[in-house]
Amino acid sequence: MYHDQLVGQLTMGINDTCLFQYCNEWLHTGFSISPLKLPLKGDLFEAPYLPFHGNFGVFDDCMPGGYGEYVLQKELNKEGINYQSLTPLQKLSIVGSSGMGALCYIPDNKITIPSKFKNLDKIQQAALDILSGKTDKNAGRLYVDSGNSGGVRPKILLQENGSHWIVKFRHINDPIESGKIEYMYSLAAKEAGIIVPRFKLFNDRYFGVERFDLSPDGERIHMVTASGLLDEGINPPKMDYKTLLALTGYITQDHIEVEQQFRRMVFNYYAENFDDHARNFSFLYVDGKWKLSPAYDMTHDSPLGQHATSVGYKANPTEKDFIEAGSSVQMSHKLCSDIIDEVKPIGQLLLAK
Structure with missing residues (x-):
């Protein structure tokens, strides 16, 4: 789905690979969601097995990676579910409408757990606790807060004064000043003529960037x-x-x-x-x-x-x-x-x- 409009259908083929076909209406009114691999035509496309275990790259982008996948696995393990044994379609249904970017997936089986964390320092400590193996009791909340974002470092999605931010936290092996280092890199990149999102330090230590997959009025891009x-x-x-x-x-x-x-x-x-x-x-x-x-x-x-x-x-x-x-x-x-x-x-x- 894209802005409540059906883009196409995904199924699993006999080779444990995804098959995708644009729907007729999208062929007339939409655009290619991945121009090199899924051009806008009525063909039935089959994904290669590698490198995304039978998924298309454009859809694999929507799934959590690194830290997000780690805490999701921890949460599913509590229910006796082995995340690695799930098909790409089952994994995408967990993403549902909660992924980054504009694509959403039906059926929408996203995990919904209200966050209990009210300050960033507690989120940092909870992330360090689960990454170090101390506990996994907050895995579900940390996964939902991460918004299916990728990367090794813990992240949360945060709204502040009408703006949407991604805030990053230290991994267990990161230096204490990792947030300030990334802040300095963004300052230097901006000076070098590189286009960067709006950025700032939260609590003088947690690096955050304004989301660029949302328009100023909140529409998904x-x-x-x-x-x-x-x-x-x-x-x-x-x-x-x-x-x-x-x-x-x-x-x-x-x-x-x-x-x-x-x-x-x-x-x-x-x-x-x-x-x-x-x-x-x-x-x-x-x-x-x-x-x-x-x-x-x-x-x-x-x-x-x-x-x-x-x-x-x-x-x-x-x-x-x-x-x-x-x-x-x-x-x-x-x-x-x-x-x-x-x-x-x-x-x-x-x-x-």
Whole structure:
């Protein structure tokens, strides 16, 4: 479902893979929800088994990942349900209408547990308790509060003065200052000309961003990650920035968006934002056009010390490699060099702090 309109039907095929077909009305009035893998036509589409266990990337995007999946598993275990044994359709029914973005699923079997947490410090402690294995009694509440968001770190959805926020908390292995570090990265990214959502620190320690999958009047916006569009998994990560730049050009048909993506690539490398995998780049469908979402999940936290997305399939690219990546999508040598000269010192200064 999209804004109460039926998009299509999902079923399970004989190969334990999802089958999808747009409904007739959507074919005449709607849009392709995933242009590369689900073009707007009446065919019956079958998902590959890998990398999403038989699901299409655009639908897998809606399911919880990392922390959200962990607390959901803990909650279902109490009912004797093994989450990993569920089919993609059963998992999507748990998401129902509670996922990020605009897509909703019927039947809607989302978990509804009222939150008992009234302050952020208590949420942080409850998350640390469940992640450390101390207890799982608050698993359901923590899952519902997370809103099916992805990522390793605990998160909650929060409304404040009419605005909708995603607030992040420390994982057990994160430094105490992790929220302030991400805040500094967003400040630097903004200075580097990167479009970021509105952000702030809650309680001077918890980093929050305003949701960009909701319009100012609260209408849900269709959102797909690069992972979802390409059917590209992140474990292990294997995307290259040349692919990401080409995807950006193809889906947005806008050279300004391509230049913005190039700018993000340069910033990620010079600021050592290692967690630049395919789920950390998203696209929004707004007013009949695709565009880049604001940048998100930019920080310095990878224990591997290596980027998830390569440049020319090199782990340690040079400026020449950045320019070659830009040239592959018709960016001029001068434009690439100018962006590098602008962004490089900002990233280097950030690391020196």
